[in-house]
Amino acid sequence: MVKYPLIALMTDFGEDDFFVASLKGVIAKINPSARIIDITHRLPSFDIKAGSFILFSSFKYFPARTIFLVVVDPGVGTSRNIVLAETENYFFIAPDNGVLSLVLEEESIKQLREVTNQNYFLPELSRTFEGRDKMAPVAAWLSRGISCEEFGPETTSYKKSNAEKPQIKRDEIIGHILYIDKFGNLITNIPERMLELLQKKTGKKTLSLSINDREITSFEQSYSFVKKGELLFLIGSLGLIEIAAKESSAAQKLKIKNGDKCKIIVRN
């Protein structure tokens, strides 16, 4: 038996309906001692990119051997696969639609399986809710110690994202907005270490951030180092450059949406 089995759930099901409850019921029925932690169920419907980012932002804080069950599944009922990935530290189960791309780039993959073994599915299968009928039972059986090999044949590839990486061009880093959080903070795809790289490469020091024809010059350690409502940029809690406004929404102030471009500029 696995000690302290933990399943972390992330879906775009919302919390109004019967979807999440069904997943949890299925899990509790198969493994009553599995603990369940909700990552979120409030992903925008069908938003694989947002799912990929939220998972990436939180998975490392979970205990080793956590089973991540991710259901954002616009292709349910088609021939898209269900993938089970075992990495050095974790297990991931999801439709093979790119939602695991960011975490699997970070983790060292031990094996990938195509989930096909009907013995671990519910006896009655619907065509529109494979999260409940296939993925949740597989997560629950896995949490009971069934080995990955059991669930289906090995596979070598999974769907990757085609997200653009940030790039250094002369005195600038060109990036974009990955995610807008609840506070209206704009999380970019530019990691902290690229700032030092830019400074080293150019021999210049003073950083500013340009977005939507506006230049932000306050580069601070935390939100509270400017006046209420003022814009700043900083190194966020994920190690990524973030644009914020003290006790206010930078997204609203700047009228920004996901995917919008931004750049870091270095000067003397």
Added chain:
Amino acid sequence: MVKYPLIALMTDFGEDDFFVASLKGVIAKINPSARIIDITHRLPSFDIKAGSFILFSSFKYFPARTIFLVVVDPGVGTSRNIVLAETENYFFIAPDNGVLSLVLEEESIKQLREVTNQNYFLPELSRTFEGRDKMAPVAAWLSRGISCEEFGPETTSYKKSNAEKPQIKRDEIIGHILYIDKFGNLITNIPERMLELLQKKTGKKTLSLSINDREITSFEQSYSFVKKGELLFLIGSLGLIEIAAKESSAAQKLKIKNGDKCKIIVRN
């Protein structure tokens, strides 16, 4: 002692306030080893029909002996009863206002109790929050193995819903929209088996669905078998006919609300 006691909670309390936390605190105080699973707390305020449907849609996926604690209670503080139902598989505790009607029609009832025994209530009773003061403690004591008989006298009836059943008339099944889910899918009250019945009875085969002066002819196995945004109907994950639009909201496209009529038509 009950092994793996599980209490599933459903309310219209929302998640902003102190209501749900109080229920959970009360339960944890009485039975620290009870696990709690949230079905939803986001039922529209006082919406007994929605509660009845969500419970019906998810309860079967839970382990045997799960205790369902349902608090949608517009009549709190009046003479309405609190009912405890033991069925073949489960326990249900709720105000006797019809919210259990759909599940109790499905389940084989072993006993019904009127919950009256003050020994299992909190010592201080408010007049406006019996979920916290009476129902949650009763659920928690039940999860510790106290037998149903203890909580109050037997009763023989519970409040039933007066929901209209779908009907076959000549070449049509007349039904209505039971529930609109988060994705904008319209779940009807027409079960899968009525389609076959209609086809057998009429000797005709081709099915279409008519709603709000519009006829939908794509009857598919899952959402993805039409073009993005296109309307279809299908057998949903509950075995009920469902109207959907691929990666889009059928409810918005069709301007439909709960209770609106729809019909299935069969032709040669």
Added chain:
Amino acid sequence: MVKYPLIALMTDFGEDDFFVASLKGVIAKINPSARIIDITHRLPSFDIKAGSFILFSSFKYFPARTIFLVVVDPGVGTSRNIVLAETENYFFIAPDNGVLSLVLEEESIKQLREVTNQNYFLPELSRTFEGRDKMAPVAAWLSRGISCEEFGPETTSYKKSNAEKPQIKRDEIIGHILYIDKFGNLITNIPERMLELLQKKTGKKTLSLSINDREITSFEQSYSFVKKGELLFLIGSLGLIEIAAKESSAAQKLKIKNGDKCKIIVRN
């Protein structure tokens, strides 16, 4: 080892993002046997008053030794302290910004600590997410039985609220709206016992409530004792005077917001 360790979480993080999941992951990693109950994560961003009230409204229902982890933290990354309070019954961890003021006024304080011991923080610290990096790990270690003394030096004061108390003036009690709940009920800061006090002091009996130039005369035991939509006032489930409208929103009817004045009037 602590038996049944329980951590109750309250934040303004919302449920859309990676914030809450990160806290829970951190806790599960340090103490896999800690149970976690969510109070709410839907406090309005940075709203210390709302947090203080919600905590106050629910904490007493939790089992003794519950650890309350409260993260509403507009001052994150500045010199504001993190406080750990042990009271007769509970533990509280929060930024020292007043969010604990209402509960600490109620509870008998055994010790207050300034949380500073880096040994109990995550090894890598961000400047913008001390909930994850400092407070959650401290809560988890505390739930494993580490004693309060370990986490930092004793302190004697904590930030108090400057909330106005209700006052009796001649034939009136002057109070204000503390909180508007999900149903639109208006919870005042006037406790039940002040009504009796007012009646005794004046020798008069008939109570009414005045708010926003409107006088409400129905003083009832529960919501259902008036007609649908009608206004009433009553003693709410927290022992505080509450204004409600049957199966309707008093807040909308009266166009009231938090902090608005109200008064109880007594007549012959």
